[in-house]
Amino acid sequence: xxxxxxxxxxxxxxxxxxxxxxxxxxxxxxxxxxxxxxxxxxxxxxxxxxxxxxxxxxxxxxxxxxxxxxxxxxxxxxxxxxxxxxxxxxxxxxxxxxxxxxxxxxxxxxxxxxxxxxxxxxxxxxxxxxxxxxxxxxxxxxxxxxxxxxxxxxxxxxxxxxxxxxxxxxxxxxxxxxxxxxxxxxxxxxxxxxxxxxx
Numbered sequence: 001x002x003x004x005x006x007x008x009x010x011x012x013x014x015x016x017x018x019x020x021x022x023x024x025x026x027x028x029x030x031x032x033x034x035x036x037x038x039x040x041x042x043x044x045x046x047x048x049x050x051x052x053x054x055x056x057x058x059x060x061x062x063x064x065x066x067x068x069x070x071x072x073x074x075x076x077x078x079x080x081x082x083x084x085x086x087x088x089x090x091x092x093x094x095x096x097x098x099x100x101x102x103x104x105x106x107x108x109x110x111x112x113x114x115x116x117x118x119x120x121x122x123x124x125x126x127x128x129x130x131x132x133x134x135x136x137x138x139x140x141x142x143x144x145x146x147x148x149x150x151x152x153x154x155x156x157x158x159x160x161x162x163x164x165x166x167x168x169x170x171x172x173x174x175x176x177x178x179x180x181x182x183x184x185x186x187x188x189x190x191x192x193x194x195x196x197x198x199x
Contacts, residue, residue, distance in 0.1 A: 001029035002076050005175045014162030019171050024145075027138055027170050031036035031086075034177055035131040039124060047119045050075040053193035064082075074119035075191065079161075082177040083130035084111035084188065087172025097145035097166035103152040112120055141166065 003022070007013040010076065022030070042050065055071030074080070088109040095102045112126060149162045 001026060001033050001169060001179070003030045003171075003174070005113075005178060008175060011160075015164055015168035016162050017174060019167035022167060023102055024138060024141060024170065025175075027167065028135055030174060031134050031138075034181075035127050035176060038079070038127055038184060039183060041080075041184050042120060042123050042127070044065070044192060045075060045120055045188060046195065049188070049191035049195045050120050050189075051118055052121050052194055053188045054190040058078050066162035069124045073183070073187065074114075075184065075187055076123055077114040078180060078187065079123045080112045080114040080117060082180050084109055086173040087130055087133050087137075089169050089176075090134040092151055092164075093166040094140040095136040095153060095167055096149050096164075097141040099146035099149055101149050101152065104154060138170065
């Protein structure tokens, strides 16, 4: 199941309005679709390709480690990043669905160190592990999730996206991941071309 996130990108809908149209089963299906998309991209790569450092003149990550703010992200780095973000927001969704308001801090985020991911097998394992974790968080929702319990977020965030309940939280993480799909494709193309040239 592919979700079209354009209404969020254009701000035609708030996160709550957008999320209201999707069932828990839809979120299961959309998660697996995103994971399968990334697995298919990784499938065509070898170990050298997943750690190939791409050229990215627009790279700018203010939260990166020193001297890594402007590096292009390789496939392993992207896998570590998107899975961490999706799992983080899936964790919030579980808490909110069970009727517990959660504040902006502390964040419930752990990102696998991307420099430790050196093989295609590790990337596949991380993607499959993330699928299992996220679907498990969805399965913690009660039969009647609390849809009027929200995460405490900054005024700036609320102004931009609106309040975030359990379905909206889960979808926010997935939206972020899907937003990186094209970057995955570009990096994979660069990596395959470079590895083929140097082979």
